[in-house]
Amino acid sequence: MKTINEDSMDAAFSKASKGLVAVWRTLIQPGMPVYRFGDSIRPDAQLTGGWWVGYSPFESLKQYAQRRKQTLSAAARQCLAVDFQWSTLDVLHTVILKTPLSAWAGTPRTQRIRRANSDRRWEPDREITQLYIPGLDQPDPNSPRLKIWETGFQIPVRICLQA
Secondary structure, three states: OOOOOHHHHHHHHHHHHHHEEEEEEEEEOOOOEEEEEEOOOOHHHOOOOOEEEEHHHHHHHHHHHHHHOOOHHHHHHHHHOOOOOOOOOOEEEEEEEOOOEEEEEEEEOOEEEEOOOOEEEEOOOOOOOEEEOOOOOOEEOOEEEEEHHHHHEOOOEEEEOOO
């Protein structure tokens, strides 16, 4: 069965590989929740961005934050290796899939951020997997007036987080 975002998969492999190691193709089934940490400054990308986590990795992030007495945003930044310049991580979206979607999955890649005055290294938690779901901002091939996220997601829940 071809998913509604299948046509975006091959072109997205390069981008997924820049953020993930040990990358594999996966199918996310209807009824499964997925979570996306976003940036309130970029509302246009909150549901259309490619970087998501599934249920078990999200639960691991919550436990990580609780054990270290830190915010969920701080835990996500550390475990997923998200630099400050990429996102404030001050919004969390929870959605349940209505239709199957294709995704790239893997463990977050170590990120090295080089700047004129300093270098920063983000070492992620290798036990937490991440998803890259491409094409969410593209028209649904079965309903071109709607974007893939609009037909693929049930009504999303948006939660503001303390960054």
